[in-house]
Amino acid sequence: MAVEMGIWRADGDKLSRLVPTPIGLESQLENYIESDPTMLGTTLLVIGRQVPTAHGGFIDLMALDETAAVHVIELKRDKTPRDVTAQALDYGSWVSGLSRAEIHAIFEAYKPDIALEEAFAQRFNETLPDEVNATQVFTIVAASVDAATERIVRFLNEDYGVPINVVFFRHFNDNGASYLARTWLVEPEGAASPKTASVRTKTRESWNGTDWYVSFGDSPESRHWSDGMAYGFVSGGGGEWFSRTLKNLPLGARVFACIPKVGYVGVGTVIGEAQRFDKTTVTVDGSETRLADLPLSGYYRHADDQDDAMAEWAVPVAWARTVPREQGFWKTGMFANQNTAAKLRQQFTIEQVTAAFGLDD
Numbered sequence: 366m367a368v369e370m371g372i373w374r375a376d377g378d379k380l381s382r383l384v385p386t387p388i389g390l391e392s393q394l395e396n397y398i399e400s401d402p403t404m405l406g407t408t409l410l411v412i413g414r415q416v417p418t419a420h421g422g423f424i425d426l427m428a429l430d431e432t433a434a435v436h437v438i439e440l441k442r443d444k445t446p447r448d449v450t451a452q453a454l455d456y457g458s459w460v461s462g463l464s465r466a467e468i469h470a471i472f473e474a475y476k477p478d479i480a481l482e483e484a485f486a487q488r489f490n491e492t493l494p495d496e497v498n499a500t501q502v503f504t505i506v507a508a509s510v511d512a513a514t515e516r517i518v519r520f521l522n523e524d525y526g527v528p529i530n531v532v533f534f535r536h537f538n539d540n541g542a543s544y545l546a547r548t549w550l551v552e553p554e555g556a557a558s559p560k561t562a563s564v565r566t567k568t569r570e571s572w573n574g575t576d577w578y579v580s581f582g583d584s585p586e587s588r589h590w591s592d593g594m595a596y597g598f599v600s601g602g603g604g605e606w607f608s609r610t611l612k613n614l615p616l617g618a619r620v621f622a623c624i625p626k627v628g629y630v631g632v633g634t635v636i637g638e639a640q641r642f643d644k645t646t647v648t649v650d651g652s653e654t655r656l657a658d659l660p661l662s663g664y665y666r667h668a669d670d671q672d673d674a675m676a677e678w679a680v681p682v683a684w685a686r687t688v689p690r691e692q693g694f695w696k697t698g699m700f701a702n703q704n705t706a707a708k709l710r711q712q713f714t715i716e717q718v719t720a721a722f723g724l725d726d
Contacts, residue, residue, distance in 0.1 A: 628693030
């Protein structure tokens with residue numbers, strides 16, 4: 366069934382239908398969508414325009430959604446039903462083979478003045494996921510399509526679960542004012558969702574096997590970063606969820622310590638295994654000393670902490686560089702995690718902290 370949109374002007378009890386004016390609309394839609402991709406009904410970050418493929422074609426627009434799935438947005442223009450659908454799927458098959466690094470390169474060519482991680486965080490208020498381009502979504506943008514295109518898209522979407530859809534825009538003029546109306550061929554609520562892809566190394570930022578993120582939960586009522594900085598340790602506890610990941614830190618690991626909502630405050634190397642805080646020792650003035658015997662500013666006891674699961678645990682660290690809490694370094698798009706310790710895969714964070722702390726010198 367052909368999709369038709371109508372707009373009526375209400376003048377009292379009288380309705381006057383506005384006549385759509387499609388002339389020139391499709392030539393403008395690419396600009397409109399690039400400037401405000403929410404026109405397509407969801408928040409998107411445009412990462413490329415007229416992106417050249419390896420097969421000689423050019424993708425009108427590429428974008429990421431909040432899950433880092435890639436959206437291939439293709440305008441119908443004057444293509445035939447077979448061409449527009451085949452082209453969207455052809456481009457999608459090429460995009461599906463792009464690595465995370467290649468997605469970064471596409472965005473860098475499009476927006477050379479900002480990192481993808483920063484732009485993603487600004488748009489979605491979230492850190493760029495580890496998995497980028499694990500799934501793809503195909504959208505055909507048109508002022509109208511014929512019955513053959515509708516039939517092909519519905520067949521792929523509704524019968525085979527291919528995440529392809531058509532969004533229609535119609536242009537109306539009314540006494541000098543211009544309006545755009547939008548509708549979908551397949552309602553988004555019932556549209557096929559991208560199938561979860563198996564984890565592929567190329568779409569996930571690789572881990573160098575050395576670098577770890579550590580969250581140092583500095584607060585007036587508990588641990589103080591000034592202690593960790595002075596005596597060389599990171600710690601976490603008050604429940605197994607907080608100490609469990611800390612115990613994963615291996616000897617020789619490089620840790621990037623971050624105070625949540627403040628920024629990165631230290632980079633160093635793990636020199637001892639995780640132990641209960643009251644049993645952990647560090648070297649002070651050439652002597653092995655228990656942390657619990659030092660003049661600490663923070664408080665490292667928890668209710669019921671005679672149980673190891675509730676106790677504070679600590680890991681000794683030889684710091685390469687530290688800064689006070691007040692000088693914590695943070696840049697939009699950098700990695701943060703709710704776990705006390707996590708593998709730090711994000712090269713953007715490693716590079717930014719390394720430069721800010723002068724570790725290349």
